[in-house]
Amino acid sequence: MLRLIVKIFVFFGIFFWVVRPSFAVEPGISIANILNGVWKYNTQSIFDFGNSVSNIWPKDNKVLTLNSNSGQRPIDLSNIEEINVILAQNKQFLEKLSPKPVVKDLNLDPKALKLTEKLEQTKTAAANIYSGIQNLKSRYLLLSQKWNNLTESEVRSELTTLSSIFTQNTTQKDLGILATAEWLKASWDHSIMVNLVDETQVIQSQIENLLNDVITSGKTSDSSALDPTFTHINKLDQIIGTSLAQATDLSLFGFIRKTFDQIATFDKQSLEATRLLTEINDDPTKDLTIAIDRLKGEILGTNLLPNANLFLSATVYSHSATNKVLGLLALVNSNKIRLAGGTGQIINNIWIEEGNVIFKIMASNPSRTQIQTANIKYLLPTELKQEQILSHSPELAIGTDANENAQVASGEILLSPLETRVFSVEVEDIWTFNPGEIENLKSQVNLLIETIQNTAGYTKGDALKNDILSTLNKILQKHQQSITPESRIVSFRETSLALNEIEQKVSSLKSLALESHNTGSVLGMFTKTQAVSLRGFIILIFASLVFMTIYLKAIKSDFVVRKAPLKITPAPQTNIQYHFQEKSRPKLNQITKIMIITLISGGIGSVGASLAIKSTSIPPKGPSPINTSTKVLGSSTEASVKEFPYQVNLIPPKVGTIPVRNSPSITSPQIRSLNESKSVSVFKKVDQWVMIMSQEDSSQNSGWWINDFYIEKN
Structure with missing residues (x-):
């Protein structure tokens, strides 16, 4: 028995010498303080561990409080589903909005030609007129030369053909010369187009008059009647010009x-x-x-x-x-x-x-x-x-x-x-991203990454973080490259879709953090703990196994020593009562040892778990950060925070205004702007967004949400 007690003291000496660095705490924090702060040993015991876990991380209305170099900030993990619904609605709105024009002329004729299309049609029309006039000119000249050799019916037929050149040919797609000239006049406000139509009408009219004269009076003896019309044909030819014309030519x-x-x-x-x-x-x-x-x-x-x-x-x-x-x-x-x-x-x-x-x-x-x-x-x-x-x-x-x-x-x-x-x-300019809001989003991402360090989800979270930060930088760069207000509006719509995807990835990070801190086991709850605390848990488990091995070996050795003399020297009949006491004493000793071991193991587990839990809430060296969460992680007491509603002062940006949105998202529609520094009431807070509209007005509007970047920090 004495040897067993010596072994126990030696074991605990070695154990605490090894474990001490792993459970190192800040100066001034003692084991008693840890037990008092976490387990409240004056009212709780090791058997209340389940209640303690529930107090540390309950299901509803809890905020994960982080320790970081920038101070202690809360991340609300209880509204992920609400945020996801908002992001899905924003995405649908942005997808419908993105392809729409910035402005639209409702009186614009959808059939109106674009300038390039109009020019191409003008070139085609000019080529058709040129071709028609050359055909008219050559046929008219041939008619004049053969006038004396043609019969009256042949002259009537030729004049009818020449007249048809000016009218629409129903068997062909192209319009006649007159219709083409009139289209050019209606399309272009220029004197050349006016002269083109005038000469075309004169020629058509003269040819029709010649045809009527032949029909009523017959064919004349000479072709001099054709000369006035031929003069106008030559003039029309000059008005049209050729495809080799220069910009200075009046054609x-x-x-x-x-x-x-x-x-x-x-x-x-x-x-x-x-x-x-x-x-x-x-x-x-x-x-x-x-x-x-x-x-x-x-x-x-x-x-x-x-x-x-x-x-x-x-x-x-x-x-x-x-x-x-x-x-x-x-x-x-x-x-x-x-x-x-x-x-x-x-x-x-x-x-x-x-x-x-x-x-x-x-x-x-x-x-x-x-x-x-x-x-x-x-x-x-x-x-x-x-x-x-x-x-x-x-x-x-x-x-x-x-x-x-x-x-x-x-x-x-x-x-x-x-x-x-x-x-x-x-x-109002509602098509701009404030750099402060973007930086706030980056800070939220960095804080979320801190919560999943040393967890199975860290690799996935780190990849999401790198993707988010890279995309944010590209969004800002693209938005800054917009040189006109119209291109900036188009860019804002496009990048808002990308920003909506980023917010969905941030929501995924929050889900990872929630999963890492709500698994229901000690290691699951406290995967955020430092590596040294985790090492302490491992040493604790290993030490318990070693201690149990020593104990079992001691019991086995004691059993062998007591059992051997019974086989060699049977007890005398006169000492039955004495041997009955010797036989009962080992059972009593075993029960006593088991109780001692149970208490010691429970104590070790209590101290180890307390140290691990307490290590998650020990602030970093330097000034003590202010806790702004509704509950402090690792405590069941209420934190000293302001209750809703409370007053804050707005800080407008040096350039622009404070965008007010209809929901807590940077891609939510902006419903108005604030441009003056004043005090407002905060009724709700979601991540880095605060609602500054009273609950009574929520029936008419879902709320006035602004980024806490524009709020004066106390």
């Missing part, structure tokens, strides 16, 4: 060459404007005044619209170099629309400038003689709400299109001949 083919050159000039000016916008975007401080003025002179020199100065008129934000270039670019595009439109047709165009976001709408009457009404009806971006429209020109009305479920700017504007007017609609 149909010369006009086509000039128009192609003009479009090439417009394209060159657009490229130069785009280059300047790129330079401004890369370096906003760079002075590009000279380059902008030079481009302005070039564009005004080739302008086809009246009152072009309105594109550069002074507005609140016109001092911006970006807006000056955007105005010049809009003037170039409006000239292209002018070329693509029909003769005398009202020209409408819309472009976007910076300020907040300003939609500029232009209406121009190119007619020199007629007063016309411009019917303006533009569909604004679908995600824009009526409350986000800050101001608009009084000539315009803002309404809602029921079919498109979007805001519409409309109006009927009376325009005098050669009059151009420009109107505006200013809205």
Whole structure:
């Protein structure tokens, strides 16, 4: 028995000497403090372990509290399903939104030709007219030469054939010369087209008159009656020209060459404007005044619209170099629309400038003689709400299109001949990502990774983290490369889809963290513990096995020693009572030893588990972080936190406003903006989002959610 006691003391000496470094704690924290903080030994015992586990990690309304170099921050793992529903709804909205145009002209004829299509059809029409006139000219000349040898019926037949060249041939796809000329006149506002139609009509009329004369009076003796018509045919031939014509030639083919050159000039000016916008975007401080003025002179020199100065008129934000270039670019595009439109047709165009976001709408009457009404009806971006429209020109009305479920700017504007007017609609800029919100998302990812370190899910989580951070950087880079407000809106829609996928991956990380900390076993619950604590558990288990082996060996050895004398020397009959006591004593000793071992093992397990649990809540060296969670991991007591609702101060960004969303997600639709520093009430918090609308208003709106990046930290 004495040897067994010695072995036990030696074993515990070695055990605590080995285990001590693994369970090292901060100075000032004793075993008694650990037991008092975790097990509350004055009210609980080792048999209350199940209740302690339940207190540490209950099923509902718990927050995982992290220890990190940046301080202690809570991560709510109880609303994963709610967040997933929100993300799924956002994804459906974004997928429908992405392919839609930024703005849409509801009065635009879907059959209207684009400029390139119109030019190609013009080239085809010119080739057909040229071919028809050459055919007419050669046949008419041949008729004149053979006039005296032809019979009256042959002359009537030939004149009928020549007249048909000007009318539509029902057996062929191509139109006649007159119909083609009239299409060109309707498509292009130029004197050449007018002369082309006039000469064509004169020739057709004279040929029909000759035919009527032959039918009524018969064939004349000579061909002199054909001479006036032949003169007009030659004049029409000159108006058409040839495909080798130069841009300076006053002919149909010369006009086509000039128009192609003009479009090439417009394209060159657009490229130069785009280059300047790129330079401004890369370096906003760079002075590009000279380059902008030079481009302005070039564009005004080739302008086809009246009152072009309105594109550069002074507005609140016109001092911006970006807006000056955007105005010049809009003037170039409006000239292209002018070329693509029909003769005398009202020209409408819309472009976007910076300020907040300003939609500029232009209406121009190119007619020199007629007063016309411009019917303006533009569909604004679908995600824009009526409350986000800050101001608009009084000539315009803002309404809602029921079919498109979007805001519409409309109006009927009376325009005098050669009059151009420009109107505006200013809205909030809801198409931008605040870097602070992105950084908040990155911080959440990093904190989640901390919770699954040293777990089976860490490899998967680390891969998700790298993918998330890489995609976030690409999103910011792509958004920064957008040089015009329109391209920025398109980029925002596209990257919002990518950001929605990122939020889903963050939700997957939260699921990993929840799975790692809610497995129901000690090791499962505390997979977040440091490697040294885990090593302590391993040593504890190993030591228990060693101790049990020593104990069993001691019992076996004691049994052999007691059993051997009984076989050699039987006990005398007179000592029956004594031997009965010797036989009963080993059983009593065994029971006593088992109880002692049970108590010792329980004590060791209690101390080991306490140390492991306590190690998860020991703060890092340095200033003590503030615990902001509703419950502290490893304690069943309430933390000293503010109860909802509580007051906070808003901190607007230096540039832009605070976006207010309808749900706790960076890809949720923005319903309005806040731009002033004031105190608000917080009614709910989900991750890095807080709801600042009262619960009574939730029936009309799902809530006003803002990122806690805009909240003053206490």
